[in-house]
Amino acid sequence: DTEVTQTPKHLVMGMTNKKSLKCEQHMGHRAMYWYKQKAKKPPELMFVYSYEKLSINESVPSRFSPECPNSSLLNLHLHALQPEDSALYLCASSQDRRYSNQPQHFGDGTRLSIL
């Protein structure tokens, strides 16, 4: 079992739908991350939150909208996605990104399919 919980595990949505991915951790970590992973590829960083504030946006299209309502929760709001957005979306957390030499803890991801 992972210490980072992502819901839902699978999501199928049309291009006009609005949906949200959720991520939760109770390890007291103050840094949280969203990654996108296509099949047989490495994870690609999308967003980084530090102390509930957005620190990094890796030029992600605006149809992806992150939100960090508190230190334990991270959401990714989806709207008007394209078929190429189908992927595994991974959430991760680490203790405090002000310091190096920390591992990241990953959830098992949400597998997203866009019809």
Place this chain on the structure above:
Amino acid sequence: SQQGEEDPQALSIQEGENATMNCSYKTSINNLQWYRQNSGRGLVHLILIRSNEREKHSGRLRVTLDTSKKSSSLLITASRAADTASYFCATDVGTGNQFYFGTGTSLTVIP
């Protein structure tokens, strides 16, 4: 945004053999980490080596780092079928625990 290249892309060995995978990266790093990903699952942290370290061990894992060559290797000794997974190196660059993952090595251990 991809920082590292790994080789081989795929590796198939018999149970009990050793597996070695290599990672090369492009810029200076704070540290390098190795992660394992089982099919359909998230990534699991295996080991972290700091930029001023040359070798590190953890159980059956041995990691080396050569900053002059910008490369690292992961050795898994006495492999088991349960080691079958994809392995990624991740380089921590700049400030703030920000990772870029290598291309990955798919390891298959045949019982």
